[in-house]
Amino acid sequence: MSTLSERDSLFLEIAVGEKLISAQQAKLCKEFSGAVSENLVKNGLLSTEQVASLQQKVEDKLSSGNKVAVAQVEIYKEDTLDEKVVALAKERQLISEEDEKNCRKQLKKLYDLGYNPQLSSILYSAKCISQEDLMALYKEVEPNAKVSIVAKSMPFSELSLPTVPTIGTLKRKTRHEEVQQQESIPSETIHMLDKMEEVVSQISAPEIDIASEIAPLKQEEEVQEEVQEEVEEQPTNESVAPTPVATPMPTATTVTIPNFDKVLEYLENIDYKVTKLQQDQKTALTEALSHEEMEERFDSEDIPDELQRIIKRLRHVSEEEVQVAIRDGVGLENCYIPKMSSSTPIVVKKVNFTNCVIDQVDFAGVQFKNHVDLGNSRFLTKAIFKECHFVKDATFKSCEFLNGADFAKAKFDGKTTYNSSAFRRYVSFNRCGFGKKTVFTRCYFAKGVKFGEVEFTGPASFNDIFIDHRFYMEKCQFKDSSTFSGARFADIADFGRSKFEKETKFIGATFMKWGSFKNCKFSGSANFNTMNVVGDLAFDNSTFESVVNLRAISASRNISLQNIKVGNEAAFKFLDAHIGRLFVSLSSLKGHIDSHIQEDYHVARKEYGLLKNNFREINEYDKEDWAYLMEKRMERMEMKVKGPLSALKRFLNWLALDIACGYGTKPANIFVTSLAMLVFFAVFYFSSGTTEFVPSGELALDHSVKIEQSMSFIDAVQVSFRTFTNASIEGWVPYTDSWLNYVMMFESFFGFFVMTVLVVTFSRKVIR
Known part of the structure; x- marks a missing residue:
């Protein structure tokens, strides 16, 4: 990296500040040899006209008498030495955390301007640490360090003017005192200006003559002479301790002090009347500060940009005006109200603020x-x-x-x-x-x-x-x-x-x-x-x-x-x-x-089906059987009776499927139905007597064989059970040519069907 001259450094600083080039591009320019302006034109980053304009601004700033002397301790060691001194000062409680915090803010602002002072010099400038203590700390941290005090003259930066006096004169008046003498502004006003640093620093305006605002500072040669005098006064047998300069700074350490017309111009831009501000400077600045606080609140992320713009255009109404409007029932609209309240606990009139x-x-x-x-x-x-x-x-x-x-x-x-x-x-x-x-x-x-x-x-x-x-x-x-x-x-x-x-x-x-x-x-x-x-x-x-x-x-x-x-x-x-x-x-x-x-059986069938599927999903099988039974019943009720056959079909559906077995959901019903059928056929067979049955051991091919023994009711039950279950049990049998053979065939088929349904239904219950 080539060493840039003060002129080239200032050229790059102005170009970056005006956003003609980026900070990264400025850094790359330092890597190449030759004039900075020629490199920028050669690479197409700036035009010839832009370079000429920037060079003119550089000449104006270098020729200007507005140069600020900033104290800096120049040491021929690594930068960590300064941090070690500050850390040791904190450890021995020579400086407070608040002092360090404020001075680091000042240090950061100087860094942003392109300067590189030591933190220890700023601490001394703010009278946070004495010269003797600072010398002792440097000597303790690095006894062989070569320490000298230099004064660097830096061009004035309009957006951030360091508030430090000329080097070497601790008795010199502060800038604020000089401003007070020249402008005759009360100390309260100066304090308000300090609070306004961020607001005023955002004012984009042509360069102003700072000499008309603050007392002229000493020229660089006078500064160097005073520094040399202080160095000669120090003992020659000791290492030269760092002697940072500057006087105490307020909490807001970097402040631009514009002329009062500049403040009035800013306030005029935010809808304040210039004539009113000129009559009372203190009142004007107080209002400006309150407006600044208001704008800070509006600039928060919680308030949309559109609303911020609306607020700045609205008429502002004071709390007193609002209370009068509430008391008198006067409506207000399209205005900004900083505070709204009622002066009385009871409001009689209509309140209309839209x-x-x-x-x-x-x-x-x-x-x-x-x-x-x-x-x-x-x-x-x-x-x-x-x-x-x-x-x-x-x-x-x-x-x-x-x-x-x-x-x-x-x-x-x-x-x-x-x-x-x-x-x-x-x-x-x-x-x-x-x-x-x-x-x-x-x-x-x-x-x-x-x-x-x-x-x-x-x-x-x-x-x-x-x-x-x-x-x-x-x-x-x-x-x-x-x-x-x-x-x-x-x-x-x-x-x-x-x-x-x-x-x-x-x-x-x-x-x-x-x-x-x-x-x-x-x-x-x-x-x-x-x-x-x-x-x-x-x-x-x-x-x-x-x-x-x-x-x-x-x-x-x-x-x-x-x-x-x-x-x-x-x-x-x-x-x-x-x-x-x-x-x-x-x-x-x-x-x-x-x-x-409502007897809407079609919808009811769908709803019971939905419940059936739900209960199956959650393994509630008893509830599932109920929902399924109701679904089938709704299906039967949905059947329209158009004649005897459809009526018979619906009746049999009810008798054989619903009553007999609950559509397969009630094994007990099937069991009861089976017993009922057994008894029914047993009674039927018993009523036939000996006219149609003979013992199984007798040869009974037809009715020509007469049997003197009659069949008891128990025998009839046995016959019914044997027929219903198709079991091979010895007992009474009908004549081979008897019509009861057809009845027993029906019972046998019906029994087979019922027993199958019973087994399937019971198994379904157990398996689930």
């Missing part, structure tokens, strides 16, 4: 006797309406609460409107009371909301709300209808222990995690049609007294209806529902399927 930007609002405990309309307003800080009483309508339509709100224990007697509002921080409506209709349609809750123990006397609408965080609505009471259709809950939604006295709707609502309705009471109908649940949905220990519509609901995981209480009028709808797993007791379902009650 399309406003409100920084701070605090109406805690205030009673509004008339209408309140804050529609289309923006609240920059947390809005406080705690324990307010709105006697008439309250409108917060299309509002934006950037830092949340607190409406805890507020009472709304009239209609309350929040539709299309956005709450970007947590908001609380705990223990509120809403009298008439309440509207939260299309509201956005970014960081959660809580409606704990809230009473809704009138209808409540939460349609299409979006909650991006947790939603709590525990122990609420809805005395009228409530709707949450299209609502989207991105996190937990808890409605536990709430009471819905009339119809409630969650049509098309989405629960991205889990929703809880535990211990709730639904006195009216509950409509969850087409609701989408990604997580779990729990209704445990809840009470249902009317229709519960779960049609077309999509729940990929679990829906729990365990331990629920079902009223006489309660009925469930499950058509087209897609449920991962449904947990519910049979006692809650039997007699409470709405389609079955």
